[in-house]
Amino acid sequence: MFNNSFKHCCSYFFIITIILCSTSCNQSTINSKEKVEPIHVRVIWTENPSNHAIISWTTLHANGGPHYVYYDTISHRGNLKAYTYKRKAKVNGQITMVEEDREKGVPPGYYHHSEISNLKAATAYYFVVESSGVISEEYYFITAPDDDRPVSIIWGSDSRAGGEREFSPTFSKLLPDIIENTALHEIKGHEARQRMNEVITQIFEDNKNVIAFTHGADYGLTAQWRHLYWWLEDQQAIVAGDNRLLPLIISRGNHDTEIGFKENFWLGNSIEGRTLDTFYYTSNLSAHASLITLNTEISVTGEQRVWLNKTLSLIRGKKRWVVVHYHRPAYPAVKAFKGQTFTRVRNAFVPLFEKHNVDLVAESDGHVLKRTLPIRNGKHDKSGIVYIGEGGLGVPQRPVTDSTRWYVQSPGYAISSHHVHVINFNKDNLHVQAIGIDGEVIDNFIRQPRAKVSTPPTSPKHVR
Amino acid sequence: MSDKTCIKYSLIHDCSIAVTKVLQLTVMVQCIGIFLHSSSIGFFTDFLFVNHSFTYQQATAVENMFAWVVLALGIAIFIHPVKLLLVLISVLTFLSAYIQIEQGGFPFSSWAIPATASRYAAPLALIFALNCNKIHLSYWVATLGLCLTFATHGIKALLFHPNFIDYIITSGSNLTGLEICQSAAEILLAGIGLLDIICALAILVYPYKRIFYWMIFWGFITAFARITELGIDMYGEFLIRIAHFTLPLVLLLYFEKEQKHNSIYAPIAQ
Ligand SMILES: [Fe+2]
Ligand SMILES: [Fe+2]
Numbered sequence: 001m002f003n004n005s006f007k008h009c010c011s012y013f014f015i016i017t018i019i020l021c022s023t024s025c026n027q028s029t030i031n032s033k034e035k036v037e038p039i040h041v042r043v044i045w046t047e048n049p050s051n052h053a054i055i056s057w058t059t060l061h062a063n064g065g066p067h068y069v070y071y072d073t074i075s076h077r078g079n080l081k082a083y084t085y086k087r088k089a090k091v092n093g094q095i096t097m098v099e100e101d102r103e104k105g106v107p108p109g110y111y112h113h114s115e116i117s118n119l120k121a122a123t124a125y126y127f128v129v130e131s132s133g134v135i136s137e138e139y140y141f142i143t144a145p146d147d148d149r150p151v152s153i154i155w156g157s158d159s160r161a162g163g164e165r166e167f168s169p170t171f172s173k174l175l176p177d178i179i180e181n182t183a184l185h186e187i188k189g190h191e192a193r194q195r196m197n198e199v200i201t202q203i204f205e206d207n208k209n210v211i212a213f214t215h216g217a218d219y220g221l222t223a224q225w226r227h228l229y230w231w232l233e234d235q236q237a238i239v240a241g242d243n244r245l246l247p248l249i250i251s252r253g254n255h256d257t258e259i260g261f262k263e264n265f266w267l268g269n270s271i272e273g274r275t276l277d278t279f280y281y282t283s284n285l286s287a288h289a290s291l292i293t294l295n296t297e298i299s300v301t302g303e304q305r306v307w308l309n310k311t312l313s314l315i316r317g318k319k320r321w322v323v324v325h326y327h328r329p330a331y332p333a334v335k336a337f338k339g340q341t342f343t344r345v346r347n348a349f350v351p352l353f354e355k356h357n358v359d360l361v362a363e364s365d366g367h368v369l370k371r372t373l374p375i376r377n378g379k380h381d382k383s384g385i386v387y388i389g390e391g392g393l394g395v396p397q398r399p400v401t402d403s404t405r406w407y408v409q410s411p412g413y414a415i416s417s418h419h420v421h422v423i424n425f426n427k428d429n430l431h432v433q434a435i436g437i438d439g440e441v442i443d444n445f446i447r448q449p450r451a452k453v454s455t456p457p458t459s460p461k462h463v464r
Numbered sequence: 465m466s467d468k469t470c471i472k473y474s475l476i477h478d479c480s481i482a483v484t485k486v487l488q489l490t491v492m493v494q495c496i497g498i499f500l501h502s503s504s505i506g507f508f509t510d511f512l513f514v515n516h517s518f519t520y521q522q523a524t525a526v527e528n529m530f531a532w533v534v535l536a537l538g539i540a541i542f543i544h545p546v547k548l549l550l551v552l553i554s555v556l557t558f559l560s561a562y563i564q565i566e567q568g569g570f571p572f573s574s575w576a577i578p579a580t581a582s583r584y585a586a587p588l589a590l591i592f593a594l595n596c597n598k599i600h601l602s603y604w605v606a607t608l609g610l611c612l613t614f615a616t617h618g619i620k621a622l623l624f625h626p627n628f629i630d631y632i633i634t635s636g637s638n639l640t641g642l643e644i645c646q647s648a649a650e651i652l653l654a655g656i657g658l659l660d661i662i663c664a665l666a667i668l669v670y671p672y673k674r675i676f677y678w679m680i681f682w683g684f685i686t687a688f689a690r691i692t693e694l695g696i697d698m699y700g701e702f703l704i705r706i707a708h709f710t711l712p713l714v715l716l717l718y719f720e721k722e723q724k725h726n727s728i729y730a731p732i733a734q
Contacts, residue, residue: 160514221515222568254569297571299629302646336504338697340690341570344630347694367514396513399520 036061038112038129038136040232043247045212046267047281049144050121053247054268055129056113058095058232063132067092069114071127078128078138089114091266096259097225104226113266121146124244141245144211144285150427151286152209154200154246155325156420157216157364158391159231160255161190190234192418192437193394197237199439200420204238204246209424212283213238213246214291216364217253217327218391223261232264251293252279253327253364254341280304282311289425290319292358294326296341300348308349312356320449321425322358324349329363331387331407333370333414334398350375353385357450359430362421366390367398369434370414371443372407380406386447388432392419417442480593483602483714487590488542490710491553494583495538497704498560502531504700507560511567530556541587545594550587557584571627572620579616582707585609589714603718607671610711611664614679617686618660621653628653635692667715673723676716683709 040058055069067089076082095109112131119125122145129136145151204210220227238246250265267276279295292311298304316322330346332339353361354376368390376384387407397416408414417436424431434443501507508530512523537553540546561584564576572579585605592602621628632649636642644652663682666675687705690698 257568257571297626299626299633299646299649301630301633302649306645339505340694340698340701343694343697344627344634347634348630396517398513 036063036132036134038131038134040236041129041136041139041245042232042235043141043245044265044267045144045247045249045283046276047271048284049212049247050146050284050286051119051143052115052117053119053125053141053143054113054115054266055127056111056264056266057129057131057136058264059110059112059131060107061132062094062108062110065089065092065132066130067112067114067132068130069116069127070130071116071125073120073123073125075126075138075140078135080128080130080135083126083128085116087114087116090268093263095225095228095263101224101226101229106226106229109225109229111263111266113268115268119143122149137243139239139243139245141247142211146284146287148287148427150209150425151211151289152207152422152424153212153214153249153285153291154203154210154420155214155216155362155423156196156200156391156393157251157253157327157362157389158218158367158395159193159196159215159234159393160218160220160395161193161227161230190230190394192396193231194234194237195437196393196418196420197234199435199437200246201238201240202439203420203422203435204244205240207422210246210422211285212249214249214293214325214362215251215393216325216362216389216391217251218255218364218395219253219261221255223256223258223264225260228260228264249283249291249293250279251325251327252295252297254297257297278304280307282315285425288320288427290315290322292322292324294324294349296326296328296345300345305348305352309352309355312352312358316356316358316451320427320451321430322356322451323360323362323423323425323430324353324358325362325364327364329365329387329390330361331363331372331375332366333368333372333390333405333408334400334402335366337405350385357383358385359447359450360423360432361385361387362423363387363389364391367392367395368400368414369397369417369419369442370408371412371434371445373409373412375407380409386412386445388421388434390414392417394418411445413443415442480596480599483593483717484545484590486710486714486717487586487593488545490586490706490714491550491590492538492542493703493706494557494586495534495553497700497702497706498557499531499535499538500700501704502527502534502560507563507567510569511563515567530560541590545590547591547594550591554584554587557587571625572623575616575620578612579620581612581616582609582711583704586707586711589711593714599718603715606711606714606718607667609707610679610715611668613664613708614660615664618657618664621657621660623657624650624653628656631686631689631693634694635689638692667712671715671719673716673719676712676719679712680709680716683712 038057038059042056044054044056069087070080070083071085072083089112091113093111095111097108121143124140124142126138126140128138200213219231252261262277270276270281278298281293283291285291328341328345330342330350332342366389369392370390372387373380374382374384374386397418399416400414403414419434419436419442422433422435429446429448431446433441436442506527508527509523512518512526513520534556537549541549561576561580565574589602589606592598592605629646629649632652633644636644663675663679687702687708690701
């Protein structure tokens, strides 16, 4: 390794210097022609997806409102007058742009967020959005059930596009071919992300239990518009043939810290009135399945931990399945186990997971596929918690150069492979699958229920 | 040589030796910290591999090269401070801050250049400290580096940097057993932030001995907070921040020399 380093170091440093001077996006330039129709139409779920959803979209023009969502339980194919319900967008504004966004040619954008509530559980809602008199296509989504039927979610993370590199013609001419051939290789950009989105769409169409797509964060390199714009563009491909949208459950990662993230992912308030721009909350996926989203980018030992302890105390006895996900891993498969952030997350969250016996934890950020052994008190324990991850929705995958870490020994593992997980919440088991970039099943395992939940609880009736 | 010149020379000489030794130690320890950080977390790997499509092997080769070069330079200048090597250390340290901005991925990463100013100022302060005629430059480079670091940390504290909240809550619990709630930690941070900014400005416009004593103490405490929060494994994070408390020590040594010099010549001047 060191010999190789020595051989190539001079050329690498030379190339780094050039890159620092001339990085630019190789994604296609956006047609400057002003687009007027609403784009990036998406459904966001927060705490109570059986009766509440947020509909968000983007416009690429500054025309004034009004901005509305029209919705109904039957399709009206965009005939606005026929829809029973209509909601005005609650939050609208211009998406922040920085100089690099303009340089990369992304058009100015405007966010619109509308909140719809008092929905019926497990029901298809057909909707269109209207901005400045222009309406979108009609889409539909299905609300979460409030009974004990089996449900599944697609869970994945780290959809950052790969290398963004383009040498200016001057540098390209100056650069000796031998250096280019040694140090550069094929640039794939966001092809892997697009491919993973196709895989997600296929799973969504094939598995009728799938109700949501949960993103474990790091959507792009930053949450600035040039990165989120392309993420949202690619995300538009996740739609079934009959225009069914897969609702999104959002978390925040270490590359999502800019203001653009909150502008584009507005979650409103929690049932008890707490702002959800902290990006930690519980989603009731069914009467017996809860998904807890945590945020590793804010204090993990302060209010969030108090909330987590309280929430787990409240729901653990009532729910058969409690799954937690967040971005920075407590048990990183390739990144430094003793790294400051990972140690902090491990110290803050893991004791609570173990105290309340959560059923599964999904982590991100490492850019590898992993499953750990069941872990309790820092060691392998059959009664422990399995951690899956760790980010494979298109970001270049790290090779696993050290597979000796105790927690990724068989049946655990850590491999370099793009992936997405399907988590099936069944009555008898929690069935987890990892699916690769060609749609192949890479991992398949089940967890038995821990909670003694005898009778299905009454439906959650939080009316917003 | 007159008596006056002779005493002055001897004072500067004594002071310079002490300052030089402190700065040599600072730069070397800092280089060890950078080496440890580079070998575990990495500065370049993600930047090259993920952002710029280098192969993982190429990216880690650059990372390893960087880590070992910095370590070797740190040891070399501790044995014998060569100006060219010190310039190189300063440039590499600055480069690591620049890469942190490009790579992002942690709170306030875009502030890395002012936040780590003491790191790349320390080798430059040493270069000037090696030359008796440029002591004043050494003093000002150290002052500016320290000022930027304290001011940036002060603003981060005022904006409730999430890691700072966790340092306070966990260190408080580890050291005293006290449960500090987030709102209390935030009130504390506001006070700390304000004090940091006052110190940063004070050393520029009104240097005062007690301020340097406070900055030595506070620079040490905040660097050591990584260890009080998460344990001894965080020693690398502590080492990389050595300049936060050794630069105020350097300024104190300069300041005391200056005061001593003035008090010796006060009767002559009258
Ligand atoms: Fe990440
Ligand atoms: Fe990531």
